[in-house]
Amino acid sequence: MIDLSLVSDGGIGWLDGSGPQSHLVLSTRVRLARNLAGHPFPIRSTESDREAILSEVEDAAAAIGSLRGSASLRLDRLGRTDRQLLHERHLVSKELAAPDADFPPKTGSAVLLQGHLGTMVNEEDHLRLQGLFSGLALEAAWAGVGTLDAELGQRLAFAFHPEFGYLTSCPTNVGTGLRASVLIHLPGLVLTKEINKVLQSLVQVGLTFRGLYGEGSEVVGNFFQLSNQTTLGKSENELLDHLGKIVRQVIGYEEQAREVLLRDAPGVIEDKVWRAYGLLRYARAVSFEEAMNLLSGVRLGVGLGLIPDVAVYTLNKLLVFTQPAHLSAMAGVDLAEDELPTRRADYVRRTLDEEAGRRP
Amino acid sequence: MKCEACGERDSVVSLTQVVEGEARTVGLCERCAAEKGIQTAASVEQTPLGGFLSALWKTAEPGSPAELSPAGKCPGCGASFADFRDSGRLGCAECYRVFEPALRVLLRRYHGSTHHHGRRHVSPGTPTEGSTDDLTAGLRQQLRLAIEAENFELAAQLRDRLKELA
Numbered sequence: 001m002i003d004l005s006l007v008s009d010g011g012i013g014w015l016d017g018s019g020p021q022s023h024l025v026l027s028t029r030v031r032l033a034r035n036l037a038g039h040p041f042p043i044r045s046t047e048s049d050r051e052a053i054l055s056e057v058e059d060a061a062a063a064i065g066s067l068r069g070s071a072s073l074r075l076d077r078l079g080r081t082d083r084q085l086l087h088e089r090h091l092v093s094k095e096l097a098a099p100d101a102d103f104p105p106k107t108g109s110a111v112l113l114q115g116h117l118g119t120m121v122n123e124e125d126h127l128r129l130q131g132l133f134s135g136l137a138l139e140a141a142w143a144g145v146g147t148l149d150a151e152l153g154q155r156l157a158f159a160f161h162p163e164f165g166y167l168t169s170c171p172t173n174v175g176t177g178l179r180a181s182v183l184i185h186l187p188g189l190v191l192t193k194e195i196n197k198v199l200q201s202l203v204q205v206g207l208t209f210r211g212l213y214g215e216g217s218e219v220v221g222n223f224f225q226l227s228n229q230t231t232l233g234k235s236e237n238e239l240l241d242h243l244g245k246i247v248r249q250v251i252g253y254e255e256q257a258r259e260v261l262l263r264d265a266p267g268v269i270e271d272k273v274w275r276a277y278g279l280l281r282y283a284r285a286v287s288f289e290e291a292m293n294l295l296s297g298v299r300l301g302v303g304l305g306l307i308p309d310v311a312v313y314t315l316n317k318l319l320v321f322t323q324p325a326h327l328s329a330m331a332g333v334d335l336a337e338d339e340l341p342t343r344r345a346d347y348v349r350r351t352l353d354e355e356a357g358r359r360p
Numbered sequence: 361m362k363c364e365a366c367g368e369r370d371s372v373v374s375l376t377q378v379v380e381g382e383a384r385t386v387g388l389c390e391r392c393a394a395e396k397g398i399q400t401a402a403s404v405e406q407t408p409l410g411g412f413l414s415a416l417w418k419t420a421e422p423g424s425p426a427e428l429s430p431a432g433k434c435p436g437c438g439a440s441f442a443d444f445r446d447s448g449r450l451g452c453a454e455c456y457r458v459f460e461p462a463l464r465v466l467l468r469r470y471h472g473s474t475h476h477h478g479r480r481h482v483s484p485g486t487p488t489e490g491s492t493d494d495l496t497a498g499l500r501q502q503l504r505l506a507i508e509a510e511n512f513e514l515a516a517q518l519r520d521r522l523k524e525l526a
Contacts, residue, residue, distance in 0.1 A: 037453060037483075044437040044451035065521045124449065140505050147498030149479075154495070158481045159453035164467070165476025167456055169449040171466055174456075176478035233473025 002082035007071045007113045011091045011132075012320060014116070017312035019135020023303050024251055026183040026223070026316060027132055029090070030141040030240075032149050033168045033177035034127040035159040041169040042106070042122050050108030050122045056156060057121050061112050064151035066144070070114035075105040081334055084325035086111065090132060096123045117144050119152075124169050125177075127152070136247060138180060138240045146236070165232060175232030180240055182247050183212070187222040187300045188257030189250075191269075198253055199224075206230060207246055212292075221292030221319075226250065258304060273301030277310075280348050285341035291322045291348065309357025318348060363389035434458045496525055 004010045014027045035041055036056065039049050054074075061067040075083050075096055083105065087097035091111060098105040110121040120128040129152070131145040159167040165175040173179070189195040199209055208229040211219040226247060228239045261269050276297025280286070286294070299315050301307035320326060327343045328335045335343060363371045364386045371387030430441045436454025441462065444450055456463060467474045479494055499522050506515040 035453065040437040040452040041450060043447060043449045044439060065517075065524075139501070143498055143501040143505060146479075147495060147502060150492075150495035150498055153481055153484075154492070155484055157483045160481035160483075161453075161456055161476075163475060164456060165478060166481065167453045169451075171450065171463060172470060174467065175471065175476045178478070230471040232467060232471035232476060235478045238477070 002073070002078060002085065004085075007073075009115070010089070011086075011113050011118070012089050014132050014134040015313060015316040015320060016134055017316055019133055019137045019140075021251060022135035022312055024185055024254060025136040025247070026185065026319075027090070027134060028137045028141050028180070028182050029130060029132050030138070030145045030178065030180045031131075032127075032129040032145055033125040033166065033173045033179075034129060034149070034152070034156075035167060035169070036126050037157040037159045039126065042124060042126065043169055045122070047107040050106065053126050054108045054110050054121050057112070057119070057127065057152075060152055060155040061119075063155060064148075066117055066148040066151050067112055067114045067119075070112045070118070072110060072112045075109040075111065076107050078105075081325045081328050085329055088320060088323040088325050091118065092120055093123060093128070096120050116141075117148050119148070125173070136182060136244070136251075138182070138244045141180070142236065142240055173231050176234075176236050176239065178231055178236050178239055179227055180243050181210075181225045181227035182243065183223060183225050184247065184250065184254075185221075185223055185296065185299055186250070186254050187296050188254045188261060190222050192257045192260055194253065194257055198250060202226060202246065202250075203229075205242075205246060207243065220289055221296040223292075223296070258300075262304060269300075269304070270306055273297050273304070273306050277301060277307055281352055282349070283345050286322075286345045286348065287341055288323065288344070291344055292319070295319055310352070311355065314351065314355045318351060321351075322347060361387050363387060363392050365389070365392035430459050430462050432458070492525065496522065499525070 019025070019028070036053055039045065039053055042050070045053070058072055061070055061072075073086070075086075075092065075098065078086075080099060080101065083092070083097040084099050086092045087094055087099065091113060096105065096109050096111065098109070106122065108122045112119050112121065116133055117129075117131050119130065129145050129148050131141040131148070133141045133144075161167055166177040168174050168177055186195060186198075189198055202209055206229050207226055209219075210225045210227070212221070212223045212225070226243070228243050231239070234242075276294040280291070280294050280298060295315055295318055298307060298310060299312075302310050302312065302315065321330070322344045324335070324340055327340055327347065330347065331343060361371045363369050365388055369389035369392075371389055373388045373390065433440045434451055434455045435458070437451035439451030439455060441459050444455070444459070450456065450459075464474055499518055503515055503518040503522065506512075506518060
């Protein structure tokens with residue numbers, strides 16, 4: 001199994017719920033797509049291109065402050081469960097983790113990690129610099145990732161076009177190469193059926209939404225990833241300011257929706273959140289999707305002040321550690337599909353017993 | 361259920377539209393959905409740009425088909441424009457020069473602009489201070505946030521890094 005003790009906080013410092021608005025916003029991610037000049041993009045690269053790119057990046061990383069002492073994990077040398085674990089922690093994309101047994105990771109696929117910052121290597125682009133922070137923290141995430149970019153840019157020649165900006169394999173990322181995403185929990189808007197209106201208006205103002213795991217993933221547990229759609233024509237700060245402004249509006253709508261729920265249907269809501277909590281506390285088998293939905297209910301209950309003594313940190317931890325590769329890692333063996341629901345239920349009960357208070 | 365647009369194929373997508381304040385849901389087959397520019401799971405899988413690219417080529421301005429389907433291959437990586445249309449990914453930086461007219465149209469449609477307004481890369485070794493400015497600004501911003509968060513250990517490290525640069 002992978003030794004994540006090499007990575008500070010196991011790469012999940014963002015789980016601690018210490019960031020601004022962390023009762024609603026789980027995490028903020030900023031990523032920058034970069035490619036090295038003089039090498040074909042990964043879709044056309046050979047094994048030796050990929051090895052050369054990884055070694056150039058590792059040399060540069062060793063010399064800069066942002067990645068001093070970073071861990072370098074090669075996906076092409078890790079087993080499937082370990083790769084899946086990194087993906088479940090949001091440290092690598094599904095594409096890099098390559099969880100499908102028929103399409104193993106390509107040579108030179110790697111991730112360098114140090115604290116909140118890191119970079120994927122040989123993903124869709126040569127480099128995907130990334131920062132993952134607790135709560136709504138666009139400014140902190142940009143400060144970290146922007147510094148990492150400036151430091152690497154002093155040592156690596158990036159593919160840059162005077163008019164188009166940073167060149168990327170997919171033209172939807174060209175220009176700044178910046179994608180900022182905020183992972184937000186919106187059960188109030190879902191329950192009041194206002195969510196479609198909100199999501200439609202996001203698209204109209206140039207933002208996009210996805211599920212828990214980014215591109216192509218489904219929305220589960222009322223978690224939405226809101227991010228900028230375009231990357232060219234606006235500066236990094238303009239893109240971030242716009243996203244931040246809209247996210248704060250969405251937070252306002254969610255808070256209003258929760259007030260409406262408490263005012264118009266307090267009994268229904270109270271019953272709903274306590275039922276979710278009861279199931280998590282006592283159920284003996286829970287699917288991942290059910291766990292996500294129940295955790296969403298409990299999170300709403302905590303946010304409304306109905307369920308005391310469950311920390312946001314505990315809920316965040318349950319969200320990550322109830323996933324298949326995490327359950328396997330804790331068991332020390334690769335668990336079969338049909339073992340997962342009982343293992344998941346066991347882990348949830350144990351964690352809530354240890355970390356949550358009992359009903360007063 | 362049959363597609364409500366063509367009435368022939370099975371409906372696989374349900375599209376909810378709000379028209380004058382009223383929500384209306386229609387079932388569509390994959391082809392009719394794609395024609396309306398809606399991404400389905402299958403179309404997204406085929407190409408990362410999904411419906412966007414196919415819609416772009418369908419609605420190309422009159423008189424520009426040749427421009428939007430450039431012939432020839434990129435001398436940098438050997439990719440043709442058809443390769444890009446299939447995969448949604450360009451093969452190398454040189455592709456941007458070789459297929460520039462077509463990409464310019466695509467960039468304008470997708471991003472609403474072709475001009476980058478963000479930070480500018482200065483190649484290592486070029487005698488200019490451009491990238492150092494970005495670095496110093498980033499470190500100062502991190503330092504301020506670290507002090508605000510009372511993370512004095514991090515603040516001290518950042519101060520040292522700023523001193524190294526000065």
